[in-house]
Amino acid sequence: MKNLFSVLFVFMFSFIFSVCTVFAQDSTLVISAEQEKNIVALAMEGEWLYELKDGENSEKQILSFQKDSTALSLVPKKFYKVLFDKPIYSAGYLSLSSEKRNITIKSVPYLLTTIYGNPHVVIFMERDGKPYDDAEGFNIFIPTTGEKEKDILYMGGDNAHEPFQPFQRVK
Secondary structure, eight states, rough: OOOHHHHHHHHHHHHHHHHHHHHHHHHHHOOGGGGGGOHHHOOOOOOEEEEOOOOOOEEEEEEEEEEEEGGGGGOGGGHHHHHHTTTOOOEEEEEETTTTTTTEEEEEEEEEETTTEEEEEEEEEEETTTTEEEEEEEEEEEEOSGGGGGGEEOOSSTTTTSSSSSEOOOE
C-alpha cells in the first residue's frame, strides 16, 4: 500500500508539473501591478544620449524607450518559460544608434524585468529571418534627481561585472 501511495504521489506531482509548464508556455505576458513602484520603469521612457569626446575615440549613442504594453504580444512563446516567474515592470519599443560602432536598432520590442535583483532590459531582435527570435539584454539603472531633465540612465552589459555607460536625458 505504501508503494502504491509513492507511485501515485510521483504520478500526480509529474502531472501537475507538466500542466503548469504547458500553461506557462501558453499564457500571455503581462505588466506587473507593481510597475508604479519601480523607479526605472517610471523614468526610462524618452530619449537618452551618451557622448564621449576624446579625439579619435569620440562616440555618440542615442537610446530611446517608448512604452507600449502591446509589444509583449510580439515576444515569441519560446521565451515564456524563462520569463514566467519574472516580474515585468515595463514594455514597449527600444531604438539604439551608434555611428562609431555601426549599430542601428530601430523600434524592437523590449521589456524591463529583474535578474539577480538588478533592473534588466531584454530586447527581441530578428535572427535567421525570424522577427524577434533573438533575445539580448543589459542591466540598467536610473538614479532620478527630482528634475527629469537632469536624470542619468546607466546602461551596462548583461553581466554584473561589465562597466556602465552614462546617458543623459534628451527628451
